[in-house]
Amino acid sequence: MNRQRGPMQLLEDAMALCAEDPAGCALQVAVGVALSAGLAWAQLDLLRNPEAAGQVGWVALGLALAHASSMWLQARQASALRRTLGSGGDAVSAPGQWRNQAAWQPWALLGLPLAALTVLGLAQVSAFFCNVALLDDGTERPGALGRRAWALAGRAPLQAQTSLAILAALGLLIFGNLIAGVFMAGKLAKVLLGADSVLTLYPDGALNGTFFILCLGSTWALLRPVFVAMHILRWSEGEAGPRGEDLVLRLRNLAPAPGEPR
Amino acid sequence: MTAPAAIACALHPQRPAAGRCERCGRGFCRECLTPHAGRLACAACLRELAGPAAAPARAPGLPSGLAALLGLILLWSVYAGLGWGLARLPSDGHSDVPTPVHGSRP
Numbered sequence: 001m002n003r004q005r006g007p008m009q010l011l012e013d014a015m016a017l018c019a020e021d022p023a024g025c026a027l028q029v030a031v032g033v034a035l036s037a038g039l040a041w042a043q044l045d046l047l048r049n050p051e052a053a054g055q056v057g058w059v060a061l062g063l064a065l066a067h068a069s070s071m072w073l074q075a076r077q078a079s080a081l082r083r084t085l086g087s088g089g090d091a092v093s094a095p096g097q098w099r100n101q102a103a104w105q106p107w108a109l110l111g112l113p114l115a116a117l118t119v120l121g122l123a124q125v126s127a128f129f130c131n132v133a134l135l136d137d138g139t140e141r142p143g144a145l146g147r148r149a150w151a152l153a154g155r156a157p158l159q160a161q162t163s164l165a166i167l168a169a170l171g172l173l174i175f176g177n178l179i180a181g182v183f184m185a186g187k188l189a190k191v192l193l194g195a196d197s198v199l200t201l202y203p204d205g206a207l208n209g210t211f212f213i214l215c216l217g218s219t220w221a222l223l224r225p226v227f228v229a230m231h232i233l234r235w236s237e238g239e240a241g242p243r244g245e246d247l248v249l250r251l252r253n254l255a256p257a258p259g260e261p262r
Numbered sequence: 263m264t265a266p267a268a269i270a271c272a273l274h275p276q277r278p279a280a281g282r283c284e285r286c287g288r289g290f291c292r293e294c295l296t297p298h299a300g301r302l303a304c305a306a307c308l309r310e311l312a313g314p315a316a317a318p319a320r321a322p323g324l325p326s327g328l329a330a331l332l333g334l335i336l337l338w339s340v341y342a343g344l345g346w347g348l349a350r351l352p353s354d355g356h357s358d359v360p361t362p363v364h365g366s367r368p
Binding site: 042043046047052053056057059060061063064065067068096098099100102103104105106107109110141142143144 | 323324325326327329330332333334336337338340341342345346348349351
């Protein structure tokens with residue numbers, strides 16, 4: 001069976017897959033928000049602290065290591081979701097996975113903006129970086145992993161583009177809600193508790209780069225587990241289907257071990 | 263002259279052999295023979311022809327440690343470049359210095 005889902009069905013199934021591992025997804029979101037907070041803090045410190053310019057190298061090193069570790073966590077989460085789906089992800093070498101992720105994921109900082117310029121290429125390039133996370137069990141060399149991830153990223157381009165567009169629209173909605181929510185929280189604190197904050201004292205100044213970095217980063221962190229789950233399902237359709245792994249999974253679900261309660 | 267007795271499949275004795283493995287010469291039924299490189303072979307010979315199930319050969323390319331180091335250098339360069347760019351901005355030329363709302367401070 002090699003059924004191809006529609007984009008809405010794909011996103012719906014991806015959210016259901018995330019719901020199977022809420023703790024892992026929550027951890028991934030928390031790390032993403034923490035990384036965004038670190039970026040926002042670094043940006044603010046560099047703008048306000050005249051002494052900070054001398055520490056740029058060390059701050060950049062800390063952020064680079066935190067970024068690479070967050071990408072490794074994304075790969076770990078992808079392995080966990082694959083286990084949930086019953087499609088491998090069992091034997092994973094953590095150091096190998098960290099090295100492979102550190103080798104590939106930084107290129108997303110250059111690759112994604114360049115792909116965004118072509119608009120239609122963005123789906124395939126973003127799928128590639130996600131596939132690098134979900135296909136990685138830490139045993140392959142980065143080159144072989146990259147070739148497999150690229151081959152899979154080119155599969156069902158219309159499905160990838162449509163679901164990415166829907167996810168982007170959802171992201172815009174979350175981003176707007178986050179901004180509104182933060183401002184409303186500030187106003188509520190003022191009305192209910194009489195507590196002033198930067199949001200009530202300087203409403204114009206609060207809408208600054210730091211605030212937008214935090215909100216954009218949080219939006220990205222919230223959507224990332226769904227994006228990973230979506231590509232795991234695409235992988236399951238594309239690569240696992242022809243090998244019959246999806247049938248094995250179905251049979252496993254249909255036939256529990258004797259005496260084992262369903 | 264009598265017709266030779268039908269040969270049974272080496273794996274399924276109740277079935278007549280449909281042909282011989284061209285490698286080991288034993289008779290097999292239709293289901294047990296697979297065409298391989300233009301010849302019919304049984305499962306055991308196919309396994310031998312395919313070779314031992316060794317670990318996948320290491321693909322040529324950068325070792326993962328070196329590639330990871332390059333990736334980290336790239337990450338560091340991007341963050342450091344952004345940082346030095348921000349540090350060069352004049353401190354009064356950005357929007358992060360909040361403007362107090364009129365009348366909200368004594």
